[in-house]
Amino acid sequence: MKVLLDNITKIFGRIIAVNNLNLEIDDGKLVVLLGPSGCGKSTTLLMIAGIYRPTEGEIWFGDKVVNDLPPRDRKIGLVFQSYALYPHMTVFENIAFPLRLKKENKEEINRKVREISEFLEINELLERKPIQLSGGQQQRVAVARALVKSPDILLLDEPLSNLDAKLRVMMRSELKKMQMRLGITTIFVTHDQSEAMTVADKIAVIKNGVLQQYSSSDELYDLPRNIFVATFIGSPPMNIIEGSIQYEGGNLFFLNPDVRFSLPKDLEFVLKQKRNTKDVLFGVRPEDVNISMKETTQDSISWIIDMVEMMGRELLVTLSRGKTILKTLIDREHSPSIGDRVNIEFSGRVFLFDKESGKNLLCEE
């Protein structure tokens, strides 16, 4: 089922929780609503579920406006972060609950509960109470309860946040696999960008109730629309350095009192139309910064290693030059030590953002 949010606004008292949100979710896709806590992503989900009513705007399921439909008539399944398994019911009763409310007959209920619990591998647990289950098992039961009535849309509100780190990584790929097998339109709310990147067909980044960018994981990473998206996506986050751009002898430079980077030629063309922009934020991802000990013509060896953090496969190295700080991810073979002087090189894409608006200068309007 295709879902369309058309100019959705939700106001609680004086707080605008969701501000003029437009979103189109294609049939069978998994879309993630991503943002920091309090950004309005859960509110949006609860509006789609029918628990909150939008203050303005329309919600479409397929070719029908559903604003006035109560939750039970929307053919949705919903999984909460807390799972909300009814503590006084067994696993079987929990999963059967939506079917019993639909007054389906006993055999049909039995068959459907067995089927879905085999699919989610929880058929051994049916007689237990929720209290006797592990976090991962509870999560599966919650998913089973959401799916048992074959909903058109599956809504997941931070479904993995209550699991420990290892289980979370496992369950997110299982959720994705399950979603693809069922081909069910799914809306997934999370504050965890790496979770979002791994499961999503498309990600909607939301901040303070306003949609920042709605695109695929790749595009979000490669072409963030603004500084918020750029720093929110990717871990460790992108380096941001304040400064200005200048033309010198036909070349383009980024400058501040500590550093002077020459910028790639292809940026020049884009920036030409935005001549008047001077104060900018320069961005580069830690994985796109290389360090070397050899001298270059342009810059003498001039960055000092302040900190080396072991990240497993890689090292996170903090460099400084004057007041400017730069973080870089490098292979362990380099074995740098604190206090060493090194030089840097950018191996990947660099970004420029307008200092005032935060917009990516390299994106078209």
Place this chain on the structure above:
Amino acid sequence: MEVKTSSIMGFLGPFLLLVLAFYFVPVILTVILSYTSMDYKLSWDFVGFSNFEHFLTQSLTYKILLTTLIYVALTLIFNVGIAFLLALMTTYFTTHENTAMFFRAIWLLPRLTPVVVYCLLWMWIFEPTQYGLFNTILSLFGKSSSIDWFSAYPMGVIVFANGFIGASFGMVTFSSAIKSISRDYIWSAQVDGAGDWQIVRRIIVPMIKWEVMYIFIWQTLSLLNSYVYILILTDGGPLHETEVWSLYSYHKAFKYMEFGNGAALSLLLVIIGIVFTFIGWKIFGFRRMMGQEVSR
């Protein structure tokens, strides 16, 4: 950590003395008293079980027991049932918290009123002449003759008067219990397809079972012991129509000055209370609930 016995006694001692003087000693005295025939002469004449034999062979005792059971059962409908309805109305069905609070506060007001004033109010409501509130209301519907509520429905009078004030305690307890149910459960049930009635029956009631049990047993015991409203409103009459066990005990001891008999009746009431508590536990499956709690 090692704690000295002397310091334990230092801290607990004063309180223990109070408990001893005002709770424990009276109970012992009541028990001893119930084996005497003490009357206005206040002499301790032990008579063995004869007080108990006297009551257990009297048919009036069983009538009073029946009256007590009817009174307790009917008032419980208010104190638990109506209390639950009021709590539901002011929580689940009222999203505007200030409105709900205002309503609950009004219902709670009689708790602040002296008992006598509250009873006077009900005497006016049930006033047998045309000036009583109920009779006035009836006359609005075209009924010309007034009803003498106190003689026609004495049990109704005391149940109403007690139930209306009694319901407020359950209402407050149930409201806070309902409000502490996570919204996720309610929302989840809505998405699962439950309507209001189903949410109340399948989610809210099972989740506030502890509170319901607590109020049920607490109210049962306090109703078994309550006689003040009845004393003021009907004094047990007409005849023995509203004479409940505790009032009977009070009359025996302080009206007829038969302290031995009064004490024996009190002791029997304690036994009745214990029986009721066990019945309450059985109804709610207390053991099973304890089991759930432990594994939680």
